[in-house]
Amino acid sequence: MSSQTVTPSALPGLLAEPPAGPIALCVPIATAAEAEAVVGALRGHRRRLARSCVGVAAVTADDGARAVLLDWAGRITCPLTVLPADADARGWLAGQLAVGLRGVRPRGGSRTVGLSPDLQDYIEAHFNPPADPIGAALVEATRARFPRGAGMCIGEDQGRVLKLLVELSGARHVVEVGTFTGTSSLWMARGLPPKGRLTCFELDPAPLELARTAWAEAGVAERITVELGPAAEGLARLPAAPCVDMAFVDADKEGYQTYLDLLLPRLRPGGLIVVDNTLWGGSVADARVDDVDTRALRRFNDRLAADPTLDVLLLSVGDGLTIVRRRPA
Numbered sequence: 001m002s003s004q005t006v007t008p009s010a011l012p013g014l015l016a017e018p019p020a021g022p023i024a025l026c027v028p029i030a031t032a033a034e035a036e037a038v039v040g041a042l043r044g045h046r047r048r049l050a051r052s053c054v055g056v057a058a059v060t061a062d063d064g065a066r067a068v069l070l071d072w073a074g075r076i077t078c079p080l081t082v083l084p085a086d087a088d089a090r091g092w093l094a095g096q097l098a099v100g101l102r103g104v105r106p107r108g109g110s111r112t113v114g115l116s117p118d119l120q121d122y123i124e125a126h127f128n129p130p131a132d133p134i135g136a137a138l139v140e141a142t143r144a145r146f147p148r149g150a151g152m153c154i155g156e157d158q159g160r161v162l163k164l165l166v167e168l169s170g171a172r173h174v175v176e177v178g179t180f181t182g183t184s185s186l187w188m189a190r191g192l193p194p195k196g197r198l199t200c201f202e203l204d205p206a207p208l209e210l211a212r213t214a215w216a217e218a219g220v221a222e223r224i225t226v227e228l229g230p231a232a233e234g235l236a237r238l239p240a241a242p243c244v245d246m247a248f249v250d251a252d253k254e255g256y257q258t259y260l261d262l263l264l265p266r267l268r269p270g271g272l273i274v275v276d277n278t279l280w281g282g283s284v285a286d287a288r289v290d291d292v293d294t295r296a297l298r299r300f301n302d303r304l305a306a307d308p309t310l311d312v313l314l315l316s317v318g319d320g321l322t323i324v325r326r327r328p329a
């Protein structure tokens, strides 16, 4: 746990290699251009920020800089406050660190976009039944073994939505694109009936070791099959006729359209495709952001919204969770 002052030019380097424990940062900013650069650095490291940074205090006397920063506060993965030049940021930073200490409950990386940490904590404190120890231990183990990737695990809020959707839809065959260490698959497998099947497509074998341990502990390992390799090739090997009741897509963003094209003909009428990261930290609705992933997600969201054969609901849960339903015949 530490709090430190960092210049705008040093910020990208610090965020690229953040310390293991929670940090709170004070960044003195002189101009609007510096504010833009700071915001760019914060957005460029959104997953690492979600993992390790409990707050950024931007200190500035410049009205232009303040306007830029206030425009972004709430749309960045960690709390950002803007303080006047004569303010002492130490109190706010200490408070953020105390909140970080209090937040001992392990969580996935995705806080809900635009939701204050306090409100997110309040919501999570009112989930029922309470947090599952195997899932929480899995997130902790992921954090220890893959500190840079831990932010990729879905949050408890999204996990609960996925499990409920599996249960409500009565799905018997679920497909997952992008499994990592198994957080989302654990939630979905627990919603399946005993003879239900979950087929996971994952490129990287290394994180699956943690997934398999958690699945075994939860007693759902026999429901899950992993297909190692590029998901597009694996999906194309599934029977061409409708055989999938529900799918969860959470892999490379540029591949989302391809996964949709491969999944839709294989989806039973009334079946669901649930897609993560469709808000992408708010970037999709921000004309100033123009990177490859944001463009891919905008195209994907636009395409879904224009398809008359689908029911589409983009929920602001976590980093955006879109539920697509193929209309019943």
Ligand SMILES: C[S@@+](CC[C@H](N)C(=O)[O-])C[C@H]1O[C@@H](n2cnc3c(N)ncnc32)[C@H](O)[C@@H]1O
Pocket (backbone or CB within 6 Å): 152, 153, 154, 177, 178, 179, 180, 181, 182, 183, 184, 185, 201, 202, 203, 204, 207, 229, 230, 231, 232, 250, 251, 252, 255
């Ligand atoms: C965001 S993580 C998935 C997180 C997981 N759903 C969870 O909640 O724990 C994305 C995963 O997709 C995998 N991936 C990326 N591109 C892929 C591809 N073309 N085919 C299969 N898996 C891919 C990555 O290796 C990574 O493990």
